[in-house]
Amino acid sequence: MDRSQKGYQGSQGLLFKGILYVESLWFLAMGLRIVAVNCLAEQLQETETRDVGPSKQFEIEILRDGVVKNDGQSKGNKNLVFFDKAPRAFYLHDLLQASAEVLGKGTFGTAYKATLDQGVVVVVKRLKDVTASEKEFKAKMEVVGAMDHQNLVPLRAYYFSGDEKLLVYNYMPMGSLSALLHGNGRAGRTRLNWDTRSNIALGAARGIAYLHSKGSRISHGNIKSSNILLTASHEARVSDFGLAQLSGPGPTLTPSRVDGYRAPEVTDARQISQKADVYSFGVLLLELLTGKAPAHALTNDGVDLPRWVQSVVEEEWRAEVFDLELLRYENVEEDMVQLLQLAINCTAQYPDKRPAMDQVMSQIEDLSSSSNQRKTDT
Numbered sequence: 001m002d003r004s005q006k007g008y009q010g011s012q013g014l015l016f017k018g019i020l021y022v023e024s025l026w027f028l029a030m031g032l033r034i035v036a037v038n039c040l041a042e043q044l045q046e047t048e049t050r051d052v053g054p055s056k057q058f059e060i061e062i063l064r065d066g067v068v069k070n071d072g073q074s075k076g077n078k079n080l081v082f083f084d085k086a087p088r089a090f091y092l093h094d095l096l097q098a099s100a101e102v103l104g105k106g107t108f109g110t111a112y113k114a115t116l117d118q119g120v121v122v123v124v125k126r127l128k129d130v131t132a133s134e135k136e137f138k139a140k141m142e143v144v145g146a147m148d149h150q151n152l153v154p155l156r157a158y159y160f161s162g163d164e165k166l167l168v169y170n171y172m173p174m175g176s177l178s179a180l181l182h183g184n185g186r187a188g189r190t191r192l193n194w195d196t197r198s199n200i201a202l203g204a205a206r207g208i209a210y211l212h213s214k215g216s217r218i219s220h221g222n223i224k225s226s227n228i229l230l231t232a233s234h235e236a237r238v239s240d241f242g243l244a245q246l247s248g249p250g251p252t253l254t255p256s257r258v259d260g261y262r263a264p265e266v267t268d269a270r271q272i273s274q275k276a277d278v279y280s281f282g283v284l285l286l287e288l289l290t291g292k293a294p295a296h297a298l299t300n301d302g303v304d305l306p307r308w309v310q311s312v313v314e315e316e317w318r319a320e321v322f323d324l325e326l327l328r329y330e331n332v333e334e335d336m337v338q339l340l341q342l343a344i345n346c347t348a349q350y351p352d353k354r355p356a357m358d359q360v361m362s363q364i365e366d367l368s369s370s371s372n373q374r375k376t377d378t
């Protein structure tokens with residue numbers, strides 16, 4: 001979900017350590033209470049001996065880690081697990097003391113931007129409704145943490161305790177494709193030209209194809225424009241891989257698939273498949289081409305973005321489909337039409353009719369190299 005769609009909360013600078021003090025990270029991030037950690041530590045130390053509810057349990061565990069670290073030992077921070085490809089750069093205690101702001105609330109929890117003392121900036125996702133056991137969770141995190149590709153946002157570390165599950169990612173300063181294409185609470189749309197959009201499509205396709213290449217049972221499960229993050233040079237990085245299967249069954253999904261990206265055969269968010277990813281990627285391509293947000297594209301008749309595009313194309317009003325911004329550029333219409341056709345193929349009703357992700361990637365690569373060739377020739 002995009003900042004603009006769920007009400008971006010603004011950048012209330014807060015001490016992450018204040019998380020220890022209140023019942024929920026969310027209220028804390030809203031700026032309701034800020035408390036010095038020493039004072040808090042003392043309070044929680046006292047509370048620990050009393051009968052405490054589950055919501056305090058995490059705070060006490062964190063406190064233990066923090067106290068051990070202050071004693072000069074590192075073993076108390078064992079619960080923040082880093083991966084081999086990203087060696088430990090900080091401890092849980094450091095993370096909890098970082099200044100933090102809410103980036104947004106998504107399907108799986110709330111995301112915070114945290115700035116550590118050393119100037120390291122990360123994103124911490126606090127997962128909600130995780131039903132996986134500790135063993136299942138850790139096994140899943142090992143799979144996610146092993147993924148290593150330039151078009152993926154790497155998972156740096158995770159934390160698992162009875163009540164709290166935190167994921168730590170690199171912070172991507174340019175934010176998401178969704179925020180750029182549709183604007184957010186603070187900023188309007190950013191003009192994205194055709195070259196940038198087709199390059200984003202290519203990068204995202206490569207990231208997803210890499211995931212799919214790791215095994216037929218591996219799929220992303222939540223491809224959408226708020227999960228396509230961008231570098232300063234607008235290179236795409238796919239984020240949020242592997243979270244869909246950690247949570248319990250969500251609310252029953254309606255046939256209109258309110259979030260706009262979900263394939264018609266998917267009725268439970270955990271039933272993910274590679275062909276369902278291809279469908280979601282096709283919707284993402286349509287979003288890049290039309291400039292329309294799929295979640296907002298549902299009309300009163302329940303027509304979603306793929307069906308709307310299909311109907312317009314069938315009536316040969318193709319030019320009506322494209323984002324007006326794109327019509328400003330010369331000599332790109334042929335490329336746009338080819339990408340549109342690929343998007344239509346990806347969003348086919350039946351999974352078997354959709355291409356595989358490596359084919360999708362190759363087609364975008366071919367498109368991109370012939371477009372570069374044309375530019376060199378002229």
Ligand SMILES: Nc1ncnc2c1ncn2[C@@H]1O[C@H](COP(=O)(O)OP(=O)(O)OP(=O)(O)O)[C@@H](O)[C@H]1O
Binds near residue numbers: 110125153173226
């Ligand atoms: N590593 C990151 N760097 C910068 N911004 C991020 C990062 N991860 C997430 N965001 C942004 O934080 C906001 C919340 O992200 P989150 O992933 O929690 O929810 P979402 O993408 O909106 O929905 P979902 O949970 O369904 O993926 C989004 O605007 C997202 O683009």
